[in-house]
Amino acid sequence: MYVTTQSVHPQNAGLGTHDCRSVHRTISLAKGARLFCEGDSADRVYEVQNGILRLTRVLENGRRQVIAFGYPGDIVGFPHFDCHNTDCDALTPSKVLSFNRKALDNGDTDPALHARLMQAALREINAMQDHFMMLGRKSATEKVASFLCVLSARVGVMNNGYTQFDLPMCRGDIADFLGTTTETVSRALTRMRKSGMIALPNSNSVILRNPRALQDLADGAE
Amino acid sequence: MYVTTQSVHPQNAGLGTHDCRSVHRTISLAKGARLFCEGDSADRVYEVQNGILRLTRVLENGRRQVIAFGYPGDIVGFPHFDCHNTDCDALTPSKVLSFNRKALDNGDTDPALHARLMQAALREINAMQDHFMMLGRKSATEKVASFLCVLSARVGVMNNGYTQFDLPMCRGDIADFLGTTTETVSRALTRMRKSGMIALPNSNSVILRNPRALQDLADGAE
DNA sequence: CGATAGCTTGAGAGTACTCAAAGTGGGTGG
DNA sequence: CCACCCACTTTGAGTACTCTCAAGCTATCG
DSSP: OOOOSSOOOOTTOSOOGGGOTTEEEEEEEOTTOEEEOTTSBOOEEEEEEESOEEEEEEOTTSOEEEEEEEOTTOEEOOOBTTBOOSEEEESSSEEEEEEETHHHHOSSSOHHHHHHHHHHHHHHHHHHHHHHHHHHHOOHHHHHHHHHHHHHHHHOEEETTEEEEEOOSOHHHHHHHHTSOHHHHHHHHHHHHHTTSEEEEETTEEEESOHHHHHHHHHTOO | OOOOSSOOOOTTOSOOGGGOTTEEEEEEEOTTOEEEOTTSBOOEEEEEEESOEEEEEEOTTSOEEEEEEEOTTOEEOOOBTTBOOSEEEESSSEEEEEEETHHHHOSSSOHHHHHHHHHHHHHHHHHHHHHHHHHHHOOHHHHHHHHHHHHHHHHOEEETTEEEEEOOSOHHHHHHHHTSOHHHHHHHHHHHHHTTSEEEEETTEEEESOHHHHHHHHHTOO
Protein backbone atom coordinates (compact mmCIF):
# COMPACT_ATOMS: atom_id res chain seq x y z
CA MET A 1 0.00 0.00 0.00
CA TYR A 2 1.14 3.42 -0.81
CA VAL A 3 -0.21 5.67 1.86
CA THR A 4 -1.12 8.57 -0.32
CA THR A 5 -3.08 11.76 -0.57
CA GLN A 6 -6.04 10.50 -2.54
CA SER A 7 -5.70 6.80 -2.66
CA VAL A 8 -8.48 4.62 -4.00
CA HIS A 9 -8.78 1.15 -2.58
CA PRO A 10 -11.76 -0.55 -4.18
CA GLN A 11 -13.15 -3.54 -2.41
CA ASN A 12 -12.05 -6.82 -3.87
CA ALA A 13 -9.20 -5.22 -5.69
CA GLY A 14 -7.09 -8.28 -4.97
CA LEU A 15 -6.54 -11.11 -7.35
CA GLY A 16 -9.51 -13.20 -6.36
CA THR A 17 -7.18 -16.09 -6.41
CA HIS A 18 -9.56 -18.83 -5.45
CA ASP A 19 -10.30 -19.41 -9.13
CA CYS A 20 -6.78 -19.06 -10.47
CA ARG A 21 -4.74 -21.97 -11.65
CA SER A 22 -1.40 -20.40 -10.94
CA VAL A 23 -1.47 -20.35 -7.17
CA HIS A 24 1.58 -22.16 -6.00
CA ARG A 25 1.19 -22.06 -2.26
CA THR A 26 0.37 -20.02 0.77
CA ILE A 27 3.39 -18.81 2.69
CA SER A 28 3.30 -17.99 6.39
CA LEU A 29 5.70 -15.41 7.74
CA ALA A 30 6.60 -14.81 11.36
CA LYS A 31 6.91 -11.25 12.60
CA GLY A 32 10.19 -9.90 11.27
CA ALA A 33 10.63 -12.66 8.69
CA ARG A 34 11.85 -11.73 5.24
CA LEU A 35 9.87 -12.67 2.15
CA PHE A 36 12.54 -11.58 -0.32
CA CYS A 37 15.62 -9.41 -0.64
CA GLU A 38 16.65 -6.79 -3.13
CA GLY A 39 18.55 -8.62 -5.84
CA ASP A 40 16.88 -11.97 -5.25
CA SER A 41 15.72 -13.75 -8.34
CA ALA A 42 12.05 -12.85 -8.75
CA ASP A 43 10.39 -16.18 -9.48
CA ARG A 44 7.17 -15.27 -7.75
CA VAL A 45 4.70 -12.48 -7.21
CA TYR A 46 2.70 -12.30 -4.00
CA GLU A 47 -0.67 -11.21 -2.77
CA VAL A 48 -0.94 -10.34 0.90
CA GLN A 49 -3.71 -12.37 2.51
CA ASN A 50 -3.31 -11.13 6.04
CA GLY A 51 -0.68 -9.39 8.10
CA ILE A 52 1.36 -6.37 7.03
CA LEU A 53 4.57 -6.28 5.00
CA ARG A 54 7.19 -3.59 4.59
CA LEU A 55 9.06 -2.92 1.33
CA THR A 56 12.35 -1.06 1.64
CA ARG A 57 15.27 0.10 -0.42
CA VAL A 58 18.66 1.17 0.84
CA LEU A 59 21.21 3.49 -0.79
CA GLU A 60 24.92 2.70 -0.74
CA ASN A 61 25.47 5.26 1.99
CA GLY A 62 22.92 3.60 4.23
CA ARG A 63 20.01 5.94 3.71
CA ARG A 64 16.80 3.96 3.66
CA GLN A 65 13.46 4.52 2.01
CA VAL A 66 10.36 2.54 2.89
CA ILE A 67 8.76 2.12 -0.52
CA ALA A 68 5.40 0.80 0.64
CA PHE A 69 3.54 -1.12 3.27
CA GLY A 70 1.77 -4.24 2.03
CA TYR A 71 -1.72 -4.64 3.44
CA PRO A 72 -4.16 -7.49 2.71
CA GLY A 73 -5.19 -7.39 -0.94
CA ASP A 74 -1.97 -5.68 -2.06
CA ILE A 75 0.36 -7.24 -4.61
CA VAL A 76 4.04 -7.19 -3.77
CA GLY A 77 7.10 -8.40 -5.62
CA PHE A 78 6.72 -6.82 -9.04
CA PRO A 79 10.07 -7.69 -10.57
CA HIS A 80 12.66 -5.50 -12.19
CA PHE A 81 13.71 -7.70 -15.07
CA ASP A 82 14.32 -10.93 -13.20
CA CYS A 83 15.12 -9.53 -9.79
CA HIS A 84 13.34 -8.06 -6.83
CA ASN A 85 14.12 -4.41 -6.41
CA THR A 86 13.23 -4.07 -2.73
CA ASP A 87 13.56 -5.97 0.50
CA CYS A 88 10.28 -7.29 1.85
CA ASP A 89 9.77 -8.05 5.55
CA ALA A 90 6.77 -8.95 7.65
CA LEU A 91 5.85 -6.37 10.29
CA THR A 92 3.31 -8.75 11.79
CA PRO A 93 2.73 -12.49 11.40
CA SER A 94 1.50 -12.69 7.81
CA LYS A 95 0.22 -15.00 5.12
CA VAL A 96 0.79 -14.42 1.44
CA LEU A 97 -0.28 -16.24 -1.71
CA SER A 98 2.51 -16.87 -4.17
CA PHE A 99 2.09 -16.92 -7.94
CA ASN A 100 4.39 -18.03 -10.64
CA ARG A 101 6.08 -14.98 -12.02
CA LYS A 102 5.40 -16.20 -15.55
CA ALA A 103 1.82 -15.10 -15.04
CA LEU A 104 3.14 -11.56 -15.41
CA ASP A 105 4.89 -12.16 -18.68
CA ASN A 106 2.04 -13.63 -20.65
CA GLY A 107 -1.49 -14.83 -20.24
CA ASP A 108 -1.07 -18.19 -21.91
CA THR A 109 -1.59 -20.33 -18.85
CA ASP A 110 -3.90 -18.12 -16.86
CA PRO A 111 -5.37 -15.14 -18.74
CA ALA A 112 -7.53 -14.04 -15.81
CA LEU A 113 -4.61 -13.87 -13.43
CA HIS A 114 -2.51 -12.10 -16.02
CA ALA A 115 -5.15 -9.44 -16.58
CA ARG A 116 -5.57 -8.92 -12.87
CA LEU A 117 -1.84 -8.52 -12.37
CA MET A 118 -1.85 -5.86 -15.05
CA GLN A 119 -4.66 -4.06 -13.24
CA ALA A 120 -2.70 -4.34 -10.00
CA ALA A 121 0.35 -2.86 -11.71
CA LEU A 122 -1.73 0.06 -13.02
CA ARG A 123 -3.15 0.68 -9.55
CA GLU A 124 0.37 0.56 -8.20
CA ILE A 125 1.56 3.18 -10.68
CA ASN A 126 -1.29 5.46 -9.76
CA ALA A 127 -0.73 5.05 -6.04
CA MET A 128 2.97 5.76 -6.43
CA GLN A 129 2.16 8.96 -8.28
CA ASP A 130 0.02 10.01 -5.34
CA HIS A 131 2.91 9.24 -3.07
CA PHE A 132 5.17 11.52 -5.12
CA MET A 133 2.93 14.43 -4.18
CA MET A 134 3.39 13.54 -0.55
CA LEU A 135 7.16 13.15 -0.68
CA GLY A 136 7.76 16.17 -2.85
CA ARG A 137 5.16 18.68 -1.93
CA LYS A 138 4.07 18.30 1.68
CA SER A 139 5.52 19.53 4.95
CA ALA A 140 6.46 17.04 7.64
CA THR A 141 3.27 17.64 9.59
CA GLU A 142 1.13 17.34 6.47
CA LYS A 143 2.86 14.07 5.63
CA VAL A 144 2.14 12.54 9.01
CA ALA A 145 -1.46 13.75 8.95
CA SER A 146 -1.91 12.36 5.41
CA PHE A 147 -0.46 9.06 6.53
CA LEU A 148 -2.96 8.77 9.38
CA CYS A 149 -5.87 9.76 7.13
CA VAL A 150 -5.08 7.13 4.54
CA LEU A 151 -4.48 4.40 7.10
CA SER A 152 -7.76 5.36 8.70
CA ALA A 153 -9.63 5.00 5.41
CA ARG A 154 -7.95 1.71 4.63
CA VAL A 155 -7.97 -0.15 7.94
CA GLY A 156 -9.79 2.03 10.48
CA VAL A 157 -12.61 0.50 12.52
CA MET A 158 -15.32 2.35 14.41
CA ASN A 159 -15.16 2.07 18.17
CA ASN A 160 -17.31 4.15 20.51
CA GLY A 161 -17.98 6.54 17.69
CA TYR A 162 -14.33 7.06 16.83
CA THR A 163 -12.21 5.56 14.07
CA GLN A 164 -9.33 3.57 15.44
CA PHE A 165 -6.45 1.65 13.89
CA ASP A 166 -3.04 0.17 14.62
CA LEU A 167 0.39 1.36 13.60
CA PRO A 168 2.24 -1.93 13.20
CA MET A 169 5.34 -0.13 11.98
CA CYS A 170 7.75 1.78 14.22
CA ARG A 171 8.29 5.55 14.05
CA GLY A 172 11.45 5.03 12.07
CA ASP A 173 9.54 3.10 9.40
CA ILE A 174 6.97 5.86 9.14
CA ALA A 175 9.77 8.40 8.88
CA ASP A 176 11.54 6.45 6.15
CA PHE A 177 8.26 6.11 4.30
CA LEU A 178 7.51 9.82 4.49
CA GLY A 179 11.02 11.07 3.88
CA THR A 180 11.54 12.57 7.31
CA THR A 181 12.98 11.50 10.69
CA THR A 182 11.83 9.53 13.71
CA GLU A 183 11.92 12.63 15.90
CA THR A 184 9.89 14.69 13.45
CA VAL A 185 7.21 11.98 13.22
CA SER A 186 7.08 11.75 16.98
CA ARG A 187 6.79 15.51 17.39
CA ALA A 188 4.03 15.71 14.78
CA LEU A 189 2.04 13.00 16.54
CA THR A 190 2.53 14.70 19.89
CA ARG A 191 1.26 17.98 18.52
CA MET A 192 -1.80 16.31 17.02
CA ARG A 193 -2.44 14.60 20.33
CA LYS A 194 -2.08 17.80 22.35
CA SER A 195 -4.38 19.68 19.98
CA GLY A 196 -7.03 16.98 20.44
CA MET A 197 -7.09 15.69 16.86
CA ILE A 198 -5.98 12.22 17.82
CA ALA A 199 -5.45 10.05 20.86
CA LEU A 200 -2.64 7.55 21.26
CA PRO A 201 -3.73 4.88 23.74
CA ASN A 202 -0.28 3.40 23.18
CA SER A 203 2.47 4.12 20.73
CA ASN A 204 1.11 1.63 18.22
CA SER A 205 -2.51 2.60 17.99
CA VAL A 206 -4.38 5.72 17.03
CA ILE A 207 -7.88 7.05 17.68
CA LEU A 208 -9.13 9.87 15.49
CA ARG A 209 -10.83 12.44 17.74
CA ASN A 210 -11.29 15.06 15.05
CA PRO A 211 -10.89 13.49 11.59
CA ARG A 212 -11.98 16.68 9.84
CA ALA A 213 -9.24 18.75 11.45
CA LEU A 214 -6.74 16.03 10.68
CA GLN A 215 -7.79 15.98 7.04
CA ASP A 216 -7.48 19.76 6.83
CA LEU A 217 -4.00 19.49 8.29
CA ALA A 218 -3.14 16.80 5.74
CA ASP A 219 -4.43 18.96 2.89
CA GLY A 220 -2.44 21.95 4.02
CA ALA A 221 -5.62 23.98 4.56
CA GLU A 222 -4.95 27.42 5.92
CA MET B 1 11.18 9.02 -17.82
CA TYR B 2 11.80 9.04 -14.15
CA VAL B 3 15.11 10.68 -13.65
CA THR B 4 16.36 8.44 -10.92
CA THR B 5 19.36 7.33 -8.97
CA GLN B 6 20.06 4.10 -10.79
CA SER B 7 17.84 4.05 -13.77
CA VAL B 8 18.17 1.38 -16.40
CA HIS B 9 17.23 2.25 -19.94
CA PRO B 10 17.88 -0.74 -22.13
CA GLN B 11 18.09 -0.11 -25.82
CA ASN B 12 14.94 -0.95 -27.68
CA ALA B 13 12.87 -0.87 -24.54
CA GLY B 14 10.06 0.70 -26.51
CA LEU B 15 7.16 -1.12 -27.98
CA GLY B 16 8.70 -1.94 -31.33
CA THR B 17 5.47 -0.83 -32.82
CA HIS B 18 6.22 -1.42 -36.45
CA ASP B 19 4.91 -4.95 -36.13
CA CYS B 20 1.92 -4.24 -33.93
CA ARG B 21 -1.62 -4.29 -35.16
CA SER B 22 -2.96 -1.89 -32.55
CA VAL B 23 -1.30 1.30 -33.68
CA HIS B 24 -3.99 3.83 -34.25
CA ARG B 25 -2.07 6.79 -35.45
CA THR B 26 0.87 9.07 -34.97
CA ILE B 27 0.08 12.32 -33.22
CA SER B 28 2.15 15.45 -33.66
CA LEU B 29 2.28 17.96 -30.84
CA ALA B 30 3.46 21.54 -31.02
CA LYS B 31 5.60 22.90 -28.22
CA GLY B 32 3.32 23.51 -25.26
CA ALA B 33 0.46 21.42 -26.67
CA ARG B 34 -1.43 19.17 -24.31
CA LEU B 35 -1.75 15.45 -25.06
CA PHE B 36 -4.22 14.77 -22.25
CA CYS B 37 -5.52 16.16 -18.97
CA GLU B 38 -5.94 14.65 -15.55
CA GLY B 39 -9.47 13.26 -15.48
CA ASP B 40 -9.72 12.77 -19.23
CA SER B 41 -11.10 9.46 -20.35
CA ALA B 42 -8.08 7.24 -21.03
CA ASP B 43 -8.89 5.62 -24.36
CA ARG B 44 -5.29 5.46 -25.49
CA VAL B 45 -1.80 4.76 -24.32
CA TYR B 46 1.13 6.49 -25.98
CA GLU B 47 4.72 5.84 -26.85
CA VAL B 48 6.94 8.87 -27.32
CA GLN B 49 8.61 8.74 -30.73
CA ASN B 50 10.46 12.01 -30.54
CA GLY B 51 10.30 15.18 -28.53
CA ILE B 52 9.90 15.47 -24.77
CA LEU B 53 6.70 15.39 -22.73
CA ARG B 54 5.99 16.50 -19.18
CA LEU B 55 3.58 14.70 -16.84
CA THR B 56 2.24 16.74 -13.93
CA ARG B 57 -0.20 16.54 -11.07
CA VAL B 58 -1.60 19.42 -9.08
CA LEU B 59 -2.98 19.45 -5.52
CA GLU B 60 -6.12 21.39 -4.65
CA ASN B 61 -4.02 24.11 -3.02
CA GLY B 62 -2.05 24.60 -6.22
CA ARG B 63 1.11 22.77 -5.29
CA ARG B 64 2.43 20.98 -8.35
CA GLN B 65 4.49 17.85 -8.80
CA VAL B 66 6.12 16.91 -12.08
CA ILE B 67 5.63 13.15 -12.11
CA ALA B 68 7.93 12.36 -15.01
CA PHE B 69 9.43 13.56 -18.26
CA GLY B 70 8.56 11.46 -21.28
CA TYR B 71 11.55 10.85 -23.56
CA PRO B 72 11.57 8.86 -26.80
CA GLY B 73 10.84 5.21 -26.08
CA ASP B 74 8.87 5.98 -22.92
CA ILE B 75 5.25 4.95 -22.49
CA VAL B 76 2.89 7.57 -21.11
CA GLY B 77 -0.79 7.54 -20.29
CA PHE B 78 -1.12 4.47 -18.08
CA PRO B 79 -4.72 4.86 -16.94
CA HIS B 80 -6.18 4.92 -13.48
CA PHE B 81 -9.31 2.90 -14.04
CA ASP B 82 -10.66 4.69 -17.10
CA CYS B 83 -9.06 8.08 -16.57
CA HIS B 84 -5.75 9.74 -16.95
CA ASN B 85 -4.23 10.65 -13.63
CA THR B 86 -1.85 13.34 -14.81
CA ASP B 87 -1.71 16.20 -17.25
CA CYS B 88 0.62 15.61 -20.19
CA ASP B 89 2.17 18.49 -22.17
CA ALA B 90 4.81 18.69 -24.85
CA LEU B 91 7.95 20.57 -23.83
CA THR B 92 9.23 20.44 -27.40
CA PRO B 93 7.55 19.66 -30.71
CA SER B 94 6.84 15.95 -30.35
CA LYS B 95 5.45 12.89 -32.06
CA VAL B 96 3.75 10.06 -30.22
CA LEU B 97 2.26 6.76 -31.30
CA SER B 98 -1.17 6.05 -29.92
CA PHE B 99 -2.47 2.60 -29.00
CA ASN B 100 -5.92 1.44 -28.15
CA ARG B 101 -6.15 1.28 -24.42
CA LYS B 102 -7.76 -2.17 -24.70
CA ALA B 103 -4.31 -3.53 -25.43
CA LEU B 104 -3.62 -3.02 -21.74
CA ASP B 105 -6.61 -4.93 -20.52
CA ASN B 106 -6.11 -8.14 -22.41
CA GLY B 107 -3.93 -9.65 -25.06
CA ASP B 108 -6.65 -11.03 -27.26
CA THR B 109 -6.12 -8.75 -30.21
CA ASP B 110 -2.40 -8.16 -29.92
CA PRO B 111 -0.56 -10.39 -27.44
CA ALA B 112 2.85 -8.98 -28.30
CA LEU B 113 1.78 -5.42 -27.61
CA HIS B 114 0.04 -6.46 -24.43
CA ALA B 115 3.14 -8.20 -23.10
CA ARG B 116 5.29 -5.23 -23.96
CA LEU B 117 2.95 -2.85 -22.19
CA MET B 118 3.21 -5.05 -19.10
CA GLN B 119 6.99 -4.88 -19.29
CA ALA B 120 6.76 -1.12 -19.66
CA ALA B 121 4.54 -0.95 -16.58
CA LEU B 122 7.03 -3.01 -14.58
CA ARG B 123 9.88 -0.76 -15.70
CA GLU B 124 7.78 2.20 -14.70
CA ILE B 125 7.20 0.81 -11.21
CA ASN B 126 10.90 0.21 -10.77
CA ALA B 127 11.85 3.66 -11.99
CA MET B 128 9.31 5.26 -9.69
CA GLN B 129 10.79 3.40 -6.74
CA ASP B 130 14.16 4.84 -7.64
CA HIS B 131 12.58 8.24 -7.74
CA PHE B 132 11.22 7.76 -4.21
CA MET B 133 14.80 7.53 -2.95
CA MET B 134 15.54 10.82 -4.61
CA LEU B 135 12.48 12.64 -3.31
CA GLY B 136 12.69 11.22 0.18
CA ARG B 137 16.33 10.76 0.94
CA LYS B 138 18.47 13.24 -0.94
CA SER B 139 19.45 16.84 -0.27
CA ALA B 140 18.58 19.52 -2.79
CA THR B 141 22.09 19.54 -4.23
CA GLU B 142 22.17 15.76 -4.47
CA LYS B 143 18.84 15.81 -6.27
CA VAL B 144 20.00 18.27 -8.89
CA ALA B 145 23.28 16.40 -9.39
CA SER B 146 21.39 13.09 -9.71
CA PHE B 147 19.06 14.67 -12.23
CA LEU B 148 21.96 15.80 -14.40
CA CYS B 149 23.69 12.41 -14.14
CA VAL B 150 20.63 10.51 -15.27
CA LEU B 151 19.84 12.90 -18.10
CA SER B 152 23.45 12.61 -19.17
CA ALA B 153 23.24 8.81 -19.30
CA ARG B 154 19.97 8.92 -21.17
CA VAL B 155 20.43 11.65 -23.73
CA GLY B 156 23.98 12.95 -23.42
CA VAL B 157 26.15 13.18 -26.54
CA MET B 158 29.92 13.47 -26.69
CA ASN B 159 31.25 16.76 -27.96
CA ASN B 160 34.92 17.72 -27.83
CA GLY B 161 35.47 15.04 -25.23
CA TYR B 162 32.68 16.24 -22.96
CA THR B 163 29.16 14.92 -22.52
CA GLN B 164 26.55 17.48 -23.40
CA PHE B 165 22.76 17.58 -23.34
CA ASP B 166 19.79 19.92 -23.35
CA LEU B 167 17.42 20.86 -20.56
CA PRO B 168 14.17 21.35 -22.46
CA MET B 169 12.30 21.99 -19.22
CA CYS B 170 12.49 25.22 -17.21
CA ARG B 171 13.98 25.49 -13.71
CA GLY B 172 10.51 25.41 -12.22
CA ASP B 173 9.78 22.08 -13.89
CA ILE B 174 13.02 20.62 -12.57
CA ALA B 175 12.16 21.95 -9.11
CA ASP B 176 8.67 20.46 -9.20
CA PHE B 177 10.12 17.16 -10.36
CA LEU B 178 12.69 17.08 -7.56
CA GLY B 179 10.49 18.42 -4.80
CA THR B 180 12.36 21.68 -4.33
CA THR B 181 12.16 25.27 -5.62
CA THR B 182 13.26 27.18 -8.71
CA GLU B 183 15.74 29.21 -6.68
CA THR B 184 17.28 26.16 -5.07
CA VAL B 185 17.76 24.47 -8.45
CA SER B 186 19.33 27.62 -9.85
CA ARG B 187 21.68 27.97 -6.88
CA ALA B 188 22.71 24.32 -7.11
CA LEU B 189 23.53 24.69 -10.80
CA THR B 190 25.46 27.87 -10.14
CA ARG B 191 27.54 26.16 -7.45
CA MET B 192 28.30 23.23 -9.78
CA ARG B 193 29.28 25.66 -12.49
CA LYS B 194 31.53 27.69 -10.21
CA SER B 195 33.20 24.56 -8.88
CA GLY B 196 33.94 23.48 -12.46
CA MET B 197 31.81 20.33 -12.52
CA ILE B 198 29.59 21.60 -15.29
CA ALA B 199 29.35 24.39 -17.81
CA LEU B 200 26.13 26.09 -18.86
CA PRO B 201 26.60 27.52 -22.36
CA ASN B 202 23.06 28.78 -21.94
CA SER B 203 20.36 28.14 -19.42
CA ASN B 204 18.99 25.19 -21.39
CA SER B 205 22.09 23.16 -22.06
CA VAL B 206 24.69 21.50 -19.90
CA ILE B 207 28.24 20.28 -20.47
CA LEU B 208 29.72 17.88 -17.95
CA ARG B 209 33.25 19.02 -17.16
CA ASN B 210 33.81 16.59 -14.31
CA PRO B 211 31.25 13.78 -14.45
CA ARG B 212 32.97 11.85 -11.68
CA ALA B 213 32.71 14.70 -9.21
CA LEU B 214 29.11 15.25 -10.23
CA GLN B 215 28.32 11.60 -9.64
CA ASP B 216 29.95 11.72 -6.21
CA LEU B 217 27.86 14.75 -5.38
CA ALA B 218 24.74 12.91 -6.55
CA ASP B 219 25.60 9.91 -4.40
CA GLY B 220 26.18 12.01 -1.33
CA ALA B 221 29.81 10.89 -1.12
CA GLU B 222 31.74 12.51 1.71
C1' DC C 1 13.72 -6.84 38.26
C1' DG C 2 17.09 -5.37 35.05
C1' DA C 3 18.15 -4.87 30.21
C1' DT C 4 16.99 -3.21 25.83
C1' DA C 5 14.61 -1.27 22.07
C1' DG C 6 11.70 2.19 20.87
C1' DC C 7 9.56 6.67 21.89
C1' DT C 8 9.58 11.41 23.43
C1' DT C 9 11.46 15.81 24.41
C1' DG C 10 14.93 19.50 24.27
C1' DA C 11 18.50 22.62 22.40
C1' DG C 12 21.13 24.18 18.72
C1' DA C 13 22.55 24.27 13.92
C1' DG C 14 22.00 24.17 9.08
C1' DT C 15 19.45 23.67 4.97
C1' DA C 16 16.14 25.16 2.07
C1' DC C 17 12.25 28.23 1.60
C1' DT C 18 10.12 32.85 0.92
C1' DC C 19 10.11 37.29 -0.67
C1' DA C 20 12.31 40.65 -3.39
C1' DA C 21 14.94 42.68 -7.00
C1' DA C 22 18.10 42.69 -10.73
C1' DG C 23 19.84 40.35 -14.88
C1' DT C 24 19.21 37.79 -19.38
C1' DG C 25 17.41 36.42 -23.73
C1' DG C 26 14.06 35.44 -27.21
C1' DG C 27 10.20 37.15 -29.71
C1' DT C 28 7.08 40.56 -31.47
C1' DG C 29 5.48 44.73 -33.12
C1' DG C 30 6.38 49.32 -34.44
C1' DC D 1 16.04 46.57 -37.80
C1' DC D 2 15.66 47.95 -33.35
C1' DA D 3 13.43 48.49 -29.06
C1' DC D 4 10.48 46.91 -25.93
C1' DC D 5 8.29 43.32 -23.41
C1' DC D 6 7.74 39.26 -21.09
C1' DA D 7 9.11 35.05 -19.19
C1' DC D 8 12.70 32.91 -17.14
C1' DT D 9 16.90 32.89 -14.44
C1' DT D 10 19.99 34.42 -11.05
C1' DT D 11 21.28 36.47 -6.80
C1' DG D 12 20.52 38.30 -2.12
C1' DA D 13 18.71 38.67 2.64
C1' DG D 14 16.09 36.96 6.21
C1' DT D 15 13.27 33.38 8.18
C1' DA D 16 11.39 29.05 9.31
C1' DC D 17 11.42 24.43 9.27
C1' DT D 18 13.47 20.22 9.98
C1' DC D 19 17.52 17.74 11.10
C1' DT D 20 21.13 16.31 14.37
C1' DC D 21 22.75 15.20 18.66
C1' DA D 22 21.73 14.17 23.26
C1' DA D 23 19.31 12.74 27.24
C1' DG D 24 15.42 11.00 29.73
C1' DC D 25 11.34 8.06 29.49
C1' DT D 26 8.37 3.85 28.70
C1' DA D 27 7.18 -0.62 27.68
C1' DT D 28 8.35 -5.23 26.77
C1' DC D 29 10.81 -9.43 27.49
C1' DG D 30 13.78 -12.50 29.39
